[in-house]
Amino acid sequence: MKLRIFLTVFFLFITLVFPAAATGQVSIADMYANGDLCEVTIGFSEYMRNVTLSYDLMLSDRSIDSKVVRLGDVSAGNFTLITLWESELKKNIYSFSVSVFVDGELADSRQTEFVHGNQALLEFKVAGFNSDNKGAAVVISPTNIYRPSIVDMTFEIFRQDELIYFETLEDISVIQSMEKSIIWPILLDNGQQYVTVLKVRSHGSDLTSAYISIFMAEQDVEIMTDDVEIDEYGASVTLRGMSQVPFYGKVGITLSSDQNSTYFEEESEVLTFNKEDTVGFLWENITGGNYAVIISAIGNDGKILDSYETAVRITELPPAQPEQTNELSGLNIVYSITVFLAAVLLFSIKRG
Numbered sequence: 001m002k003l004r005i006f007l008t009v010f011f012l013f014i015t016l017v018f019p020a021a022a023t024g025q026v027s028i029a030d031m032y033a034n035g036d037l038c039e040v041t042i043g044f045s046e047y048m049r050n051v052t053l054s055y056d057l058m059l060s061d062r063s064i065d066s067k068v069v070r071l072g073d074v075s076a077g078n079f080t081l082i083t084l085w086e087s088e089l090k091k092n093i094y095s096f097s098v099s100v101f102v103d104g105e106l107a108d109s110r111q112t113e114f115v116h117g118n119q120a121l122l123e124f125k126v127a128g129f130n131s132d133n134k135g136a137a138v139v140i141s142p143t144n145i146y147r148p149s150i151v152d153m154t155f156e157i158f159r160q161d162e163l164i165y166f167e168t169l170e171d172i173s174v175i176q177s178m179e180k181s182i183i184w185p186i187l188l189d190n191g192q193q194y195v196t197v198l199k200v201r202s203h204g205s206d207l208t209s210a211y212i213s214i215f216m217a218e219q220d221v222e223i224m225t226d227d228v229e230i231d232e233y234g235a236s237v238t239l240r241g242m243s244q245v246p247f248y249g250k251v252g253i254t255l256s257s258d259q260n261s262t263y264f265e266e267e268s269e270v271l272t273f274n275k276e277d278t279v280g281f282l283w284e285n286i287t288g289g290n291y292a293v294i295i296s297a298i299g300n301d302g303k304i305l306d307s308y309e310t311a312v313r314i315t316e317l318p319p320a321q322p323e324q325t326n327e328l329s330g331l332n333i334v335y336s337i338t339v340f341l342a343a344v345l346l347f348s349i350k351r352g
Contacts, residue, residue: 026051026100026107029078033057033096034210035089035116037197040098041080042108048074054099055083059092069161080156080163082195084212091117122209123149123202124174131157131196131213133188133220133243134273137181138198138211140174148175154199155182159192171203183273188217188244219247221271221297223308227278230293232314234282237295241271248300251279255291255312262286268297288315 026048030041038055051074057065065087071079097111127139136155142148150173156166165186172180188194193216201208220243227238237251250267262285269277290313297306 026102028098028100028108028110030080031096031098031110031112032199032208032210033094033112033114035085035094035114036212037082037084037210038096038098039080039082039197039210041078042100043078044074044076046076048102050103052101052104053081054101056097056099057085057087058095058097064089064094082158082161082163082197084195089116122207123147123204124151124200126198126200126209126211127177129198129211129213131194132215133217133245135181135183135244136196136198136213137179138200139177139179140200141177142174145176148173150174150203152201152203153180154201156197156199157184157186158195158197159189161195184244186244187246187272190217190219190245192217217243217245219243219245219249219299219303219305221247221249221268221305223295223297223306224276225308228295228308228310230310230312232283232312234280235293235295235312236278236280238276238278239268239271239297241273241275244273247271247305249298249305252296252298253281254294254296255283255286256294257289257291259287259289283314286314289313 025045027043028040029043032039038057040053042053044051049072051071053067053069053071055065055067055069056063065085067083069081069083093113093115095111095113097109099109100107123143125141125143127141129138130136136157138153140151150171152168152170153172154166154168156163158164165184167182169180169182193214196213196215198211198213199208200211220241221239222242224238224240227236229236235253237253239247239251241247247268248270250265253264255262255264264281264283266279266281268279269275271277291311293310293312295308295310296304299305
C-alpha cells in the first residue's frame with residue numbers, strides 16, 4: 001500500500017512539473033510580423049498528433065485580431081506557416097504572440113513586437129512587388145540617392161499557408177532604381193491560389209520589411225507565330241510554355257472555306273515555363289481551294305489559351321502516274337546489249 005501511494009504521489013509530481021508531454025519536442029524557431037501578416041517557423045522533433053496554433057495580435061492589452069489554426073497530425077521537421085491579418089491597423093506599436101498546443105497542452109509560445117507605419121525609417125523604397133505563374137519581381141530604389149543601402153531579399157511562396165519554396169539574394173547594393181526577379185523552380189498546381197512574400201532586410205538599420213502578392217496559378221502557353229509553317233501538304237506549330245503550371249494540352253487547326261470546314265488535332269508534349277514543342281500536321285482528304293486557318297492551343301480542360309489566324313491555298317495534286325522502276329530499266333539495257341552481241345556474233349560467222 002505504501003509503495004502504491006508513493007508511486008501515485010511521484011507520478012502526480014512529474015505531471016505537475018512537466019505538464020505537456022510535447023514540451024521540448026516542439027519549438028518556435030523563428031517568427032515575423034507586420035501590419036499585414038505573421039509568419040512562424042515551428043520545429044517538431046517527432047511525429048505529433050492533434051497540433052493547434054493560436055495567434056494573437058495585441059495593442060497594449062487590447063486584442064486586435066486572433067486566429068486558431070488546426071494543423072492536425074504533423075510529421076517531424078520544420079514548418080513555416082503564414083497568416084494574413086484581416087484588420088486594418090493604424091500607426092502604432094503592436095505585439096504578436098503565437099502558441100503551439102499538442103493534444104490541448106501548451107508545447108511552446110513566443111511573442112514579438114513591431115511598429116506599423118514606420119516606412120520613413122527604411123533606407124529603401126519598394127515601388128512594386130508582383131508575382132505570377134512564372135516567378136516574382138520587385139522594383140526597389142534608395143530613399144536617398146546620396147545614401148545608398150545594401151539589402152538582402154528573400155522571396156517566399158506559400159500554398160495553403162505553408163511555405164513550399166524560398167530564395168534569398170544577398171548583399172544587393174541599392175544605388176539607383178532597379179529590378180530583381182526570380183523564376184520559380186518548382187511546379188505549381190492549376191487553379192491553386194498562392195501567396196508570395198518578399199522580405200527586404202537592410203544591413204544598415206537591420207530592419208526587415210515585408211510585402212505581399214497573391215495570384216491564381218493557371219496553365220499558360222504561347223503559339224510562336226514566327227515558327228508557324230503551313231502549306232498545301234500540312235503544317236507545323238511550335239508552342240512555348242509560359243507558366244510553371246504544367247500544360248497537358250493539344251493543338252487544334254481549323255481549315256475553313258466557302259464550301260466546308262475541317263478540323264485537325266494533335267497532342268503536345270508537357271510544357272512548363274520556357275519549354276518548347278513543335279507539333280506536326282499532314283492534311284488528309286482536303287480538296288483544293290483557299291482556306292482560312294485558325295490555330296488554337298487548348299488546355300486539358302478545353303480552354304483555349306492562345307490562338308493564331310492565317311490563310312493557305314491548297315491546290316489539287318495531279319493523279320500519280322505509274323513510274324518505270326529502276327529494275328525494269330536495267331533489264332532493258334541488258335536486253336539491248338544481248339541483241340547487239342548476238343548480231344555481232346552472227347555477222348562474224350557469216351564472214352567466216
